[in-house]
Amino acid sequence: MGILRLSHVEIRVPDLELATAYYAEVVGLIETDREPERVFLKCWDEHQHHSVILRYAPTYGLEAVGFKLQDREDLDALSVRLEGAGVAVERLAAGSLGPGSGETLRFRSPSGHTIELVHGMQQVGNLLPLTNPPPEPLGLVGIHPPRIDHVFLMCEDVDGATEFFRDLLGFRVTEQILADDGHRLAGFLERSHTAHDVAFMTGPDGAFHHVGFWLDDWTSLRQAADICSFHGVRIDAGPTRHGATRGWGLYFFDPAGNRNEVYTGGYWVDPDREPITWTEAEMGHAIFYYEGAVDQRFLTVHS
Ligand SMILES: [Fe+2]
Missing domain, CATH: 3.10.180.10 (2,3-Dihydroxybiphenyl 1,2-Dioxygenase, domain 1)
Known part of the structure:
Protein backbone atom coordinates (compact mmCIF):
# COMPACT_ATOMS: atom_id res chain seq x y z
CA MET A 1 0.00 0.00 0.00
CA GLY A 2 1.01 3.64 -0.26
CA ILE A 3 2.63 5.43 -3.15
CA LEU A 4 3.38 3.20 -6.16
CA ARG A 5 5.28 5.53 -8.45
CA LEU A 6 5.33 8.93 -10.17
CA SER A 7 1.93 9.53 -11.75
CA HIS A 8 2.07 12.82 -13.58
CA VAL A 9 3.57 16.26 -13.93
CA GLU A 10 1.69 19.45 -14.74
CA ILE A 11 4.02 21.79 -16.65
CA ARG A 12 3.55 25.50 -17.35
CA VAL A 13 3.97 26.67 -20.93
CA PRO A 14 3.31 30.13 -22.41
CA ASP A 15 2.47 28.80 -25.89
CA LEU A 16 0.11 25.85 -25.51
CA GLU A 17 -0.07 24.96 -29.19
CA LEU A 18 3.71 25.04 -29.68
CA ALA A 19 4.28 22.97 -26.53
CA THR A 20 1.60 20.46 -27.53
CA ALA A 21 3.19 20.04 -30.96
CA TYR A 22 6.60 19.47 -29.33
CA TYR A 23 5.38 16.95 -26.75
CA ALA A 24 3.28 15.10 -29.34
CA GLU A 25 5.63 15.11 -32.33
CA VAL A 26 9.16 15.30 -30.88
CA VAL A 27 8.73 13.54 -27.52
CA GLY A 28 6.03 11.35 -29.06
CA LEU A 29 3.40 11.49 -26.32
CA ILE A 30 -0.27 10.86 -27.10
CA GLU A 31 -2.90 13.52 -26.51
CA THR A 32 -5.84 12.15 -24.55
CA ASP A 33 -7.87 15.26 -23.72
CA ARG A 34 -7.93 19.01 -23.99
CA GLU A 35 -9.44 22.03 -22.24
CA PRO A 36 -9.11 25.65 -23.35
CA GLU A 37 -5.99 26.16 -21.19
CA ARG A 38 -4.75 22.59 -20.61
CA VAL A 39 -3.71 19.63 -22.76
CA PHE A 40 -3.49 16.08 -21.35
CA LEU A 41 -0.98 13.57 -22.71
CA LYS A 42 0.33 10.11 -21.91
CA CYS A 43 3.23 7.88 -22.90
CA TRP A 44 2.21 5.08 -25.23
CA ASP A 45 2.58 2.16 -22.80
CA GLU A 46 0.81 3.86 -19.90
CA HIS A 47 -2.73 2.74 -19.14
CA GLN A 48 -3.84 5.76 -17.15
CA HIS A 49 -5.45 8.85 -18.67
CA HIS A 50 -2.43 11.17 -18.50
CA SER A 51 1.10 11.54 -17.21
CA VAL A 52 1.80 15.03 -18.57
CA ILE A 53 -0.50 18.04 -18.36
CA LEU A 54 0.52 21.19 -20.23
CA ARG A 55 -0.98 24.28 -18.62
CA TYR A 56 -1.08 27.68 -20.28
CA ALA A 57 0.81 30.17 -18.08
CA PRO A 58 2.91 33.30 -18.62
CA THR A 59 6.15 31.39 -18.02
CA TYR A 60 7.65 27.91 -17.68
CA GLY A 61 7.91 25.78 -14.55
CA LEU A 62 6.09 23.11 -12.60
CA GLU A 63 2.46 23.54 -11.57
CA ALA A 64 2.16 20.22 -9.72
CA VAL A 65 3.64 16.75 -9.45
CA GLY A 66 1.49 13.69 -8.82
CA PHE A 67 2.17 10.25 -7.36
CA LYS A 68 -0.04 7.20 -7.81
CA LEU A 69 -1.56 5.54 -4.73
CA GLN A 70 -2.11 1.80 -4.74
CA ASP A 71 -5.26 1.62 -2.56
CA ARG A 72 -8.16 3.95 -1.87
CA GLU A 73 -7.45 3.56 1.88
CA ASP A 74 -4.10 5.24 1.29
CA LEU A 75 -5.96 8.53 0.82
CA ASP A 76 -7.25 8.37 4.40
CA ALA A 77 -4.03 7.07 5.92
CA LEU A 78 -1.79 9.65 4.26
CA SER A 79 -4.24 12.46 4.91
CA VAL A 80 -4.20 11.66 8.64
CA ARG A 81 -0.42 11.39 8.68
CA LEU A 82 0.13 14.67 6.82
CA GLU A 83 -2.40 16.61 8.87
CA GLY A 84 -0.86 15.16 12.05
CA ALA A 85 2.41 16.73 10.93
CA GLY A 86 0.71 20.10 10.43
CA VAL A 87 0.42 19.94 6.64
CA ALA A 88 -2.75 21.52 5.18
CA VAL A 89 -4.29 18.86 2.91
CA GLU A 90 -7.01 19.43 0.33
CA ARG A 91 -9.10 16.36 -0.61
CA LEU A 92 -10.53 16.47 -4.13
CA ALA A 93 -13.14 14.17 -5.64
CA ALA A 94 -12.46 12.18 -8.81
CA GLY A 95 -12.85 14.39 -11.87
CA SER A 96 -12.43 17.67 -10.03
CA LEU A 97 -8.86 18.19 -11.26
CA GLY A 98 -9.93 17.71 -14.87
CA PRO A 99 -10.72 14.90 -17.27
CA GLY A 100 -9.60 11.47 -16.10
CA SER A 101 -8.40 12.70 -12.70
CA GLY A 102 -8.82 10.39 -9.72
CA GLU A 103 -9.52 11.10 -6.08
CA THR A 104 -6.65 13.29 -4.91
CA LEU A 105 -4.89 14.63 -1.83
CA ARG A 106 -3.21 17.92 -2.65
CA PHE A 107 -0.77 19.80 -0.46
CA ARG A 108 2.32 21.97 -0.56
CA SER A 109 5.55 20.24 0.39
CA PRO A 110 8.20 22.08 2.43
CA SER A 111 10.22 22.27 -0.81
CA GLY A 112 7.57 24.63 -2.22
CA HIS A 113 6.05 22.15 -4.71
CA THR A 114 2.38 21.28 -5.10
CA ILE A 115 2.05 17.53 -4.57
CA GLU A 116 -0.96 15.46 -5.68
CA LEU A 117 -1.46 11.91 -4.40
CA VAL A 118 -4.00 10.28 -6.69
CA HIS A 119 -6.01 7.08 -6.64
CA GLY A 120 -8.27 5.84 -9.39
CA MET A 121 -7.26 7.91 -12.38
CA GLN A 122 -9.29 6.84 -15.41
CA GLN A 123 -7.74 3.92 -17.29
CA VAL A 124 -7.65 4.33 -21.04
CA GLY A 125 -5.37 1.45 -22.11
CA ASN A 126 -1.95 1.41 -23.71
CA LEU A 127 -2.82 1.20 -27.43
CA LEU A 128 -2.25 -2.57 -27.40
CA PRO A 129 -4.80 -5.36 -27.06
CA LEU A 130 -4.76 -7.36 -23.84
CA THR A 131 -4.89 -10.58 -25.86
CA ASN A 132 -1.90 -11.55 -28.04
CA PRO A 133 -0.37 -8.04 -28.13
CA PRO A 134 2.52 -7.05 -30.40
CA PRO A 135 5.50 -5.48 -28.55
CA GLU A 136 4.75 -1.94 -29.70
CA PRO A 137 1.95 -0.24 -31.62
CA LEU A 138 2.68 0.82 -35.19
CA GLY A 139 2.67 4.48 -36.14
CA LEU A 140 4.34 6.01 -33.07
CA VAL A 141 6.33 9.16 -33.81
CA GLY A 142 9.28 10.99 -32.27
CA ILE A 143 11.13 9.60 -29.25
CA HIS A 144 7.97 7.87 -27.90
CA PRO A 145 9.10 6.79 -24.43
CA PRO A 146 6.91 4.01 -23.05
FE1 LIG B 1 16.91 12.57 -14.19
Whole structure:
Protein backbone atom coordinates (compact mmCIF):
# COMPACT_ATOMS: atom_id res chain seq x y z
CA MET A 1 0.00 0.00 0.00
CA GLY A 2 1.01 3.64 -0.26
CA ILE A 3 2.63 5.43 -3.15
CA LEU A 4 3.38 3.20 -6.16
CA ARG A 5 5.28 5.53 -8.45
CA LEU A 6 5.33 8.93 -10.17
CA SER A 7 1.93 9.53 -11.75
CA HIS A 8 2.07 12.82 -13.58
CA VAL A 9 3.57 16.26 -13.93
CA GLU A 10 1.69 19.45 -14.74
CA ILE A 11 4.02 21.79 -16.65
CA ARG A 12 3.55 25.50 -17.35
CA VAL A 13 3.97 26.67 -20.93
CA PRO A 14 3.31 30.13 -22.41
CA ASP A 15 2.47 28.80 -25.89
CA LEU A 16 0.11 25.85 -25.51
CA GLU A 17 -0.07 24.96 -29.19
CA LEU A 18 3.71 25.04 -29.68
CA ALA A 19 4.28 22.97 -26.53
CA THR A 20 1.60 20.46 -27.53
CA ALA A 21 3.19 20.04 -30.96
CA TYR A 22 6.60 19.47 -29.33
CA TYR A 23 5.38 16.95 -26.75
CA ALA A 24 3.28 15.10 -29.34
CA GLU A 25 5.63 15.11 -32.33
CA VAL A 26 9.16 15.30 -30.88
CA VAL A 27 8.73 13.54 -27.52
CA GLY A 28 6.03 11.35 -29.06
CA LEU A 29 3.40 11.49 -26.32
CA ILE A 30 -0.27 10.86 -27.10
CA GLU A 31 -2.90 13.52 -26.51
CA THR A 32 -5.84 12.15 -24.55
CA ASP A 33 -7.87 15.26 -23.72
CA ARG A 34 -7.93 19.01 -23.99
CA GLU A 35 -9.44 22.03 -22.24
CA PRO A 36 -9.11 25.65 -23.35
CA GLU A 37 -5.99 26.16 -21.19
CA ARG A 38 -4.75 22.59 -20.61
CA VAL A 39 -3.71 19.63 -22.76
CA PHE A 40 -3.49 16.08 -21.35
CA LEU A 41 -0.98 13.57 -22.71
CA LYS A 42 0.33 10.11 -21.91
CA CYS A 43 3.23 7.88 -22.90
CA TRP A 44 2.21 5.08 -25.23
CA ASP A 45 2.58 2.16 -22.80
CA GLU A 46 0.81 3.86 -19.90
CA HIS A 47 -2.73 2.74 -19.14
CA GLN A 48 -3.84 5.76 -17.15
CA HIS A 49 -5.45 8.85 -18.67
CA HIS A 50 -2.43 11.17 -18.50
CA SER A 51 1.10 11.54 -17.21
CA VAL A 52 1.80 15.03 -18.57
CA ILE A 53 -0.50 18.04 -18.36
CA LEU A 54 0.52 21.19 -20.23
CA ARG A 55 -0.98 24.28 -18.62
CA TYR A 56 -1.08 27.68 -20.28
CA ALA A 57 0.81 30.17 -18.08
CA PRO A 58 2.91 33.30 -18.62
CA THR A 59 6.15 31.39 -18.02
CA TYR A 60 7.65 27.91 -17.68
CA GLY A 61 7.91 25.78 -14.55
CA LEU A 62 6.09 23.11 -12.60
CA GLU A 63 2.46 23.54 -11.57
CA ALA A 64 2.16 20.22 -9.72
CA VAL A 65 3.64 16.75 -9.45
CA GLY A 66 1.49 13.69 -8.82
CA PHE A 67 2.17 10.25 -7.36
CA LYS A 68 -0.04 7.20 -7.81
CA LEU A 69 -1.56 5.54 -4.73
CA GLN A 70 -2.11 1.80 -4.74
CA ASP A 71 -5.26 1.62 -2.56
CA ARG A 72 -8.16 3.95 -1.87
CA GLU A 73 -7.45 3.56 1.88
CA ASP A 74 -4.10 5.24 1.29
CA LEU A 75 -5.96 8.53 0.82
CA ASP A 76 -7.25 8.37 4.40
CA ALA A 77 -4.03 7.07 5.92
CA LEU A 78 -1.79 9.65 4.26
CA SER A 79 -4.24 12.46 4.91
CA VAL A 80 -4.20 11.66 8.64
CA ARG A 81 -0.42 11.39 8.68
CA LEU A 82 0.13 14.67 6.82
CA GLU A 83 -2.40 16.61 8.87
CA GLY A 84 -0.86 15.16 12.05
CA ALA A 85 2.41 16.73 10.93
CA GLY A 86 0.71 20.10 10.43
CA VAL A 87 0.42 19.94 6.64
CA ALA A 88 -2.75 21.52 5.18
CA VAL A 89 -4.29 18.86 2.91
CA GLU A 90 -7.01 19.43 0.33
CA ARG A 91 -9.10 16.36 -0.61
CA LEU A 92 -10.53 16.47 -4.13
CA ALA A 93 -13.14 14.17 -5.64
CA ALA A 94 -12.46 12.18 -8.81
CA GLY A 95 -12.85 14.39 -11.87
CA SER A 96 -12.43 17.67 -10.03
CA LEU A 97 -8.86 18.19 -11.26
CA GLY A 98 -9.93 17.71 -14.87
CA PRO A 99 -10.72 14.90 -17.27
CA GLY A 100 -9.60 11.47 -16.10
CA SER A 101 -8.40 12.70 -12.70
CA GLY A 102 -8.82 10.39 -9.72
CA GLU A 103 -9.52 11.10 -6.08
CA THR A 104 -6.65 13.29 -4.91
CA LEU A 105 -4.89 14.63 -1.83
CA ARG A 106 -3.21 17.92 -2.65
CA PHE A 107 -0.77 19.80 -0.46
CA ARG A 108 2.32 21.97 -0.56
CA SER A 109 5.55 20.24 0.39
CA PRO A 110 8.20 22.08 2.43
CA SER A 111 10.22 22.27 -0.81
CA GLY A 112 7.57 24.63 -2.22
CA HIS A 113 6.05 22.15 -4.71
CA THR A 114 2.38 21.28 -5.10
CA ILE A 115 2.05 17.53 -4.57
CA GLU A 116 -0.96 15.46 -5.68
CA LEU A 117 -1.46 11.91 -4.40
CA VAL A 118 -4.00 10.28 -6.69
CA HIS A 119 -6.01 7.08 -6.64
CA GLY A 120 -8.27 5.84 -9.39
CA MET A 121 -7.26 7.91 -12.38
CA GLN A 122 -9.29 6.84 -15.41
CA GLN A 123 -7.74 3.92 -17.29
CA VAL A 124 -7.65 4.33 -21.04
CA GLY A 125 -5.37 1.45 -22.11
CA ASN A 126 -1.95 1.41 -23.71
CA LEU A 127 -2.82 1.20 -27.43
CA LEU A 128 -2.25 -2.57 -27.40
CA PRO A 129 -4.80 -5.36 -27.06
CA LEU A 130 -4.76 -7.36 -23.84
CA THR A 131 -4.89 -10.58 -25.86
CA ASN A 132 -1.90 -11.55 -28.04
CA PRO A 133 -0.37 -8.04 -28.13
CA PRO A 134 2.52 -7.05 -30.40
CA PRO A 135 5.50 -5.48 -28.55
CA GLU A 136 4.75 -1.94 -29.70
CA PRO A 137 1.95 -0.24 -31.62
CA LEU A 138 2.68 0.82 -35.19
CA GLY A 139 2.67 4.48 -36.14
CA LEU A 140 4.34 6.01 -33.07
CA VAL A 141 6.33 9.16 -33.81
CA GLY A 142 9.28 10.99 -32.27
CA ILE A 143 11.13 9.60 -29.25
CA HIS A 144 7.97 7.87 -27.90
CA PRO A 145 9.10 6.79 -24.43
CA PRO A 146 6.91 4.01 -23.05
CA ARG A 147 6.42 5.71 -19.67
CA ILE A 148 7.25 8.58 -17.37
CA ASP A 149 10.05 7.68 -14.96
CA HIS A 150 11.04 10.34 -12.43
CA VAL A 151 11.00 14.00 -11.56
CA PHE A 152 13.92 16.10 -10.36
CA LEU A 153 13.04 19.11 -8.19
CA MET A 154 14.98 21.87 -6.52
CA CYS A 155 14.68 23.46 -3.09
CA GLU A 156 16.75 25.35 -0.54
CA ASP A 157 16.54 22.71 2.20
CA VAL A 158 17.27 19.35 0.55
CA ASP A 159 17.59 17.65 3.97
CA GLY A 160 14.10 18.89 4.93
CA ALA A 161 12.53 17.79 1.63
CA THR A 162 14.25 14.39 1.69
CA GLU A 163 13.15 13.75 5.27
CA PHE A 164 9.57 14.91 4.54
CA PHE A 165 9.27 12.50 1.61
CA ARG A 166 10.95 9.70 3.60
CA ASP A 167 9.21 10.08 6.95
CA LEU A 168 5.72 11.21 5.89
CA LEU A 169 5.25 9.76 2.40
CA GLY A 170 7.17 6.51 2.86
CA PHE A 171 9.88 7.06 0.25
CA ARG A 172 13.25 5.37 0.67
CA VAL A 173 16.54 7.21 0.12
CA THR A 174 18.63 5.46 -2.53
CA GLU A 175 21.46 7.97 -2.94
CA GLN A 176 22.60 11.31 -1.60
CA ILE A 177 25.30 13.86 -2.32
CA LEU A 178 26.65 15.24 0.95
CA ALA A 179 28.40 18.57 1.34
CA ASP A 180 31.63 18.62 3.31
CA ASP A 181 29.70 19.99 6.31
CA GLY A 182 27.28 17.02 6.21
CA HIS A 183 24.13 18.54 4.72
CA ARG A 184 22.57 17.05 1.59
CA LEU A 185 23.24 18.79 -1.72
CA ALA A 186 20.99 16.21 -3.40
CA GLY A 187 18.72 13.36 -2.32
CA PHE A 188 17.30 10.53 -4.48
CA LEU A 189 14.18 8.69 -3.30
CA GLU A 190 12.11 5.76 -4.55
CA ARG A 191 8.85 3.93 -4.01
CA SER A 192 8.98 1.77 -7.14
CA HIS A 193 12.18 -0.19 -6.30
CA THR A 194 14.05 1.72 -9.00
CA ALA A 195 16.97 4.10 -8.43
CA HIS A 196 14.63 7.11 -8.08
CA ASP A 197 11.05 8.29 -8.53
CA VAL A 198 11.85 11.78 -7.24
CA ALA A 199 15.04 13.63 -6.43
CA PHE A 200 15.89 17.00 -4.90
CA MET A 201 18.86 19.21 -5.59
CA THR A 202 19.89 22.50 -3.96
CA GLY A 203 18.24 25.46 -5.67
CA PRO A 204 15.27 27.81 -5.38
CA ASP A 205 12.19 26.51 -3.55
CA GLY A 206 9.49 25.26 -5.91
CA ALA A 207 11.87 25.01 -8.87
CA PHE A 208 11.63 22.30 -11.52
CA HIS A 209 14.87 20.81 -12.80
CA HIS A 210 13.54 18.12 -15.14
CA VAL A 211 11.06 15.36 -15.81
CA GLY A 212 12.59 12.05 -16.89
CA PHE A 213 10.95 9.67 -19.36
CA TRP A 214 11.98 6.02 -19.54
CA LEU A 215 13.59 4.49 -22.62
CA ASP A 216 14.34 0.79 -22.87
CA ASP A 217 18.00 0.91 -23.85
CA TRP A 218 21.06 2.93 -24.84
CA THR A 219 20.29 2.62 -28.54
CA SER A 220 16.94 4.34 -27.96
CA LEU A 221 18.77 7.10 -26.08
CA ARG A 222 21.10 7.71 -29.05
CA GLN A 223 18.11 7.71 -31.39
CA ALA A 224 16.44 10.28 -29.10
CA ALA A 225 19.47 12.54 -29.54
CA ASP A 226 19.19 12.08 -33.32
CA ILE A 227 15.52 13.06 -33.18
CA CYS A 228 16.24 16.14 -31.04
CA SER A 229 18.92 17.32 -33.45
CA PHE A 230 16.71 16.63 -36.47
CA HIS A 231 13.93 18.81 -35.00
CA GLY A 232 16.30 21.57 -33.88
CA VAL A 233 15.72 20.86 -30.20
CA ARG A 234 18.65 22.14 -28.17
CA ILE A 235 20.45 19.34 -26.32
CA ASP A 236 21.57 20.35 -22.85
CA ALA A 237 23.75 17.34 -21.95
CA GLY A 238 24.43 13.79 -23.03
CA PRO A 239 23.81 11.12 -24.04
CA THR A 240 25.96 10.27 -21.04
CA ARG A 241 26.29 8.20 -17.88
CA HIS A 242 25.18 9.21 -14.39
CA GLY A 243 27.24 8.12 -11.39
CA ALA A 244 24.26 8.53 -9.05
CA THR A 245 21.53 6.04 -10.10
CA ARG A 246 24.01 4.41 -12.55
CA GLY A 247 21.66 5.34 -15.39
CA TRP A 248 22.21 6.90 -18.80
CA GLY A 249 20.54 10.18 -19.71
CA LEU A 250 20.01 12.80 -22.37
CA TYR A 251 18.79 16.29 -21.43
CA PHE A 252 17.05 18.78 -23.70
CA PHE A 253 14.55 21.63 -23.43
CA ASP A 254 10.94 21.99 -24.44
CA PRO A 255 10.03 25.20 -26.35
CA ALA A 256 9.10 26.94 -23.07
CA GLY A 257 12.45 26.17 -21.41
CA ASN A 258 11.38 23.23 -19.24
CA ARG A 259 14.14 20.63 -19.08
CA ASN A 260 13.29 17.09 -20.23
CA GLU A 261 15.35 13.95 -19.85
CA VAL A 262 15.17 10.53 -21.43
CA TYR A 263 16.70 7.96 -19.12
CA THR A 264 17.56 4.28 -19.07
CA GLY A 265 19.63 1.85 -17.02
CA GLY A 266 19.85 2.26 -13.27
CA TYR A 267 19.20 -0.63 -10.91
CA TRP A 268 16.60 -2.35 -8.77
CA VAL A 269 16.63 -1.78 -5.05
CA ASP A 270 15.10 -3.57 -2.06
CA PRO A 271 13.55 -1.46 0.72
CA ASP A 272 16.22 -2.53 3.20
CA ARG A 273 19.20 -1.35 1.16
CA GLU A 274 21.39 1.33 2.72
CA PRO A 275 21.70 4.62 0.76
CA ILE A 276 24.75 5.30 -1.42
CA THR A 277 26.62 8.50 -0.52
CA TRP A 278 28.61 10.74 -2.88
CA THR A 279 30.97 13.30 -1.40
CA GLU A 280 30.97 16.97 -2.42
CA ALA A 281 34.37 16.47 -4.10
CA GLU A 282 32.84 13.74 -6.31
CA MET A 283 29.61 15.60 -7.14
CA GLY A 284 30.74 15.99 -10.77
CA HIS A 285 31.06 12.23 -11.19
CA ALA A 286 27.78 11.68 -9.34
CA ILE A 287 25.91 13.69 -11.95
CA PHE A 288 28.00 13.09 -15.10
CA TYR A 289 30.25 10.11 -14.54
CA TYR A 290 32.34 10.44 -17.69
CA GLU A 291 32.78 14.21 -17.62
CA GLY A 292 33.42 14.31 -13.88
CA ALA A 293 32.19 17.89 -13.72
CA VAL A 294 28.92 19.78 -13.88
CA ASP A 295 28.49 22.99 -15.82
CA GLN A 296 26.96 25.65 -13.56
CA ARG A 297 24.31 26.12 -16.24
CA PHE A 298 23.06 22.58 -15.58
CA LEU A 299 22.50 23.46 -11.91
CA THR A 300 19.92 26.07 -12.82
CA VAL A 301 16.34 25.78 -14.05
CA HIS A 302 16.93 28.00 -17.05
CA SER A 303 17.33 27.01 -20.67
FE1 LIG B 1 16.91 12.57 -14.19
